[in-house]
Amino acid sequence: MCVKTAWECTSQQLTGACLMLNGVLTYLYSGTLFQFVYVTVKIGKVYEFSTLYVLMSWVEGICVFLLLLDLCWICCRMGNLLLASIIVCFSLGVFLLFAGSYSVIRYTDVYVVVRSFYTDNLWNYEIVYHCCGIDGPANYGNVSQKDVVPASCYRNQVETPTNLYRRGCLFATEDSWFWFVFANCYWFAFVLFFVNLITHWKLRKCLRNY
Structure with missing residues (x-):
């Protein structure tokens, strides 16, 4: 049985926390995935950022799939599988943190x-x-x-x-700190992933004690 201490939660509380964190992360990555796909479809692959956008779209798509799959592992209380899937997601999240931050700094306002x-x-x-x-x-x-x-x-x-303005608006706000701070969801997602990883580990540990 999972014993609750001053620094621990019940399995029901941990399950709820994991489900909530997965939901928020799925929402964040689905939103940015939509933006990348929208830009790629509308203006094609002739721009220098297209390769990065396509790569990040695939990585985010995999993350969303694994997060949704992880919901099944959580609901089925399959500790080993849910921990494995969230570790993979966390690793992909680290990549997205760096790639996404670069895309926000270099291509701030494309979408x-x-x-x-x-x-x-x-x-x-x-x-x-x-x-x-x-x-x-x-x-x-x-x-x-x-x-x-x-x-x-x-x-x-x-x-x-x-x-007549000759400059296009594609990079009109390049190097703007506003876009880096407020449009970069990857730092927020990384923090959530870190918390989610700890929560998954505690849930797995709790399930093994039943």
């Missing part, structure tokens, strides 16, 4: 720019960061099939050739 462009909401971004389209003004003719470059692509919205 935001691409999604805003294809939903016709990039105008505010263009005004704030003095940029135009994904790569530049040509996107409005080649990508979105628009005949007129929007006024937001011009300085002070004065539509003259000399006021």
Whole structure:
């Protein structure tokens, strides 16, 4: 029987904690996986970040699958399997921590720019960061099939050739600390994975004492 001490929890409490942590991690990685797939589908593989995005998509997909599989191990109270699966997930999480942090620093706002462009909401971004389209003004003719470059692509919205922003918005906020601190979910996910690993280990130990 699992005996509860001042520093330990019952198997029911540990099971609930594992399920909750798995759910949060699955949500986080599913969200970023969607973003990577969205960007890759919308703009293809011609950009320098595409290889990293594809690699991270596969790793995150594997993580999500293992986390969902781990839910079965937890519910079935299969201690050895749940510990093995979470160790693999934790190892993949370490990779995602470094790769994800690099992607956030180097390619801060790719998803935001691409999604805003294809939903016709990039105008505010263009005004704030003095940029135009994904790569530049040509996107409005080649990508979105628009005949007129929007006024937001011009300085002070004065539509003259000399006021046109030539820089694309893809890397307009590069090296911004805001994006690194608030858009980097991988540090948060890594902490959760570490706590989850400890919780899984304690649950396995608790189950073995039954």
